[in-house]
Each structure stands twice: as structure tokens, then as C-alpha cells.
Amino acid sequence: MRLTAFSDIALRVLLLTGAAPEGEKLTTRAIAEGVGAPYHHVTKTVGRLSGLGLLASSRGRAGGVSITPAGLDASVGALLRELEAGSAMVECEAPGGSCPLDRSCRLRRVLADAREAFFRELDDVRVRELVSGRQAGPVLVSIGLRPPEQPGSTAAAPIP
């Protein structure tokens, strides 16, 4: 059982932009490098996620892509329900599917119910909960961002 490549990349893009220091804008090229996916796939994904209000992107020298508050608060279940809509769970549902049992099949209804149970399980999971700037640090640094702050690292240790 596998998510579509589109959903897979979309989740990675949200995890990466969500882990970036606040206010930091990333180029699409840096995101593609950071998530290890082809540039033109990432471009399409960024466009779709921007259309859903989960990313903000601006053009120009100071432009770039960043996650929005709505992106951080996005429900993973709701997002996947949106992105996976219309994808086929079994070949017979796909365009040109070749199963001759198609017309006699009650399987699709029960698979659709099970898919909904899958989404429901993720409805209460927010992108924010999956994001860890500190753990994503090496990737952020590799694409030219500053290392994420360590908690307490800027304050002097209290003298007892």
C-alpha cells in the first residue's frame, strides 16, 4: 500500500518548510534538493500546496517559499484526503484497468471504507507535530540555511 508520489512529495515539502527557521524563504530548487525529489515535481507540488493556502510563495530576489500558519496547522488526514482524491486503490479503478470481474465486484466499496478509516486516523495529526527543526538541521544546513537554534544555546547558563 503506497501513497501517490504526489502526496509523498507534498508531505516532505511541508516537513522541510515547516522545519525551516521562521521567516526563512526557500527557493524551489533548495526544497527539491532538501527533499530529494525532482525539481519539476516539486514545482508542481509547491503550486498545489500554495493553492491550498499551506505555502506562501513570492517571486523576485527576496522571494521564495515558506510554510503558512495554515500549513503548520494542516491536518495530515484532510490533506491526504484532498491529494489522494480520485487515485485508484486497485487496478480496476484506474483508467484502462483490466479486471474482468469489475461489474461483479463488491470489493471497491469496502476498500473505500477502509481508506476513509486511514484518513480518519490522520485527521487529528497536524503538520506542526511532525516537524522538528533540530532533527532536520543537517538537511537545512546542506541547502544553505542557518542551523536551527538549540534550546537554551543563546542564553548564558544560570549560575546556581
Place this chain on the structure above:
Amino acid sequence: MRLTAFSDIALRVLLLTGAAPEGEKLTTRAIAEGVGAPYHHVTKTVGRLSGLGLLASSRGRAGGVSITPAGLDASVGALLRELEAGSAMVECEAPGGSCPLDRSCRLRRVLADAREAFFRELDDVRVRELVSGRQAGPVLVSIGLRPPEQPGSTAAAPIP
């Protein structure tokens, strides 16, 4: 979101053999034709399902493949949990997966939980419930089996 091709074919094989008239044995070639899948994939699937006790197969002139009582009673959830074990939901889980965020990712745990919810939803669905000999009739006839009996068709209509 899509099941693996192996699970997809396995479900079709169970639906077809489950719809065949009781005691009827099918050749693997007829099953392949009936489910619209390549012969060598179906051979592998029949082997796996026989190993799980869901199909019975015998060699020789009078040999063939038929579903077992355990096959008809099989839970779709339990079967998919078995067949999908080890399959990757996202690329990073796959061998050679390329996501650089791998180490910082909390996504896999929540996806694994959601997948379990998917299986759980199907735990109470039995192969028997998905099978309809009457509706699969045209496919059964096309692979050389007799048409399934219509309820009441052998008895004379009662005279009022």
C-alpha cells in the same frame, strides 16, 4: 494510495475462485484469463494463497485450483496485513529511498498507525461476502465454466 499489485491480484483470484460453482477446479491459465492478469503473476499468487491454506491446488488431468473453506472465511483485513507486510507507504521506506529528511521524520509512525486502521476496518470483511457467482457469471462462462445457477431457475414456477 494503492495496494501492491500482488495484493490486487490475490484479491481478484479469491473473488473468482470464490464465485466458481462448488467443487469446480480452475486451471491457473483460466484464472489468469478470468482476472485479467499475467499468467506468471497469477502462478505466484496461487502459490502464495495455497501456502496460506486459502486455495487448494492439485496437479494432473483432473487437477486444478479451488478455494478452500478457509479461503471463503478469510478476513480481508488479515489477508492484506499479511500480503502488504513490508511494503513501503512512502518512498523513504522503500529500499534505496531518497528522502534526505529520513532521520528527522515522525511521519512513518503516524502512517503505520493509519495503515493499521485501514486493515482493522477490513478485519470483519470475509471473502465470502464479496463473492457473487451470479454477477460473476459472464466471466465464469467466458473461461469455460457452466453458468451459475439462478435462484429458482430449476424449479417449476408455482401455479397460483
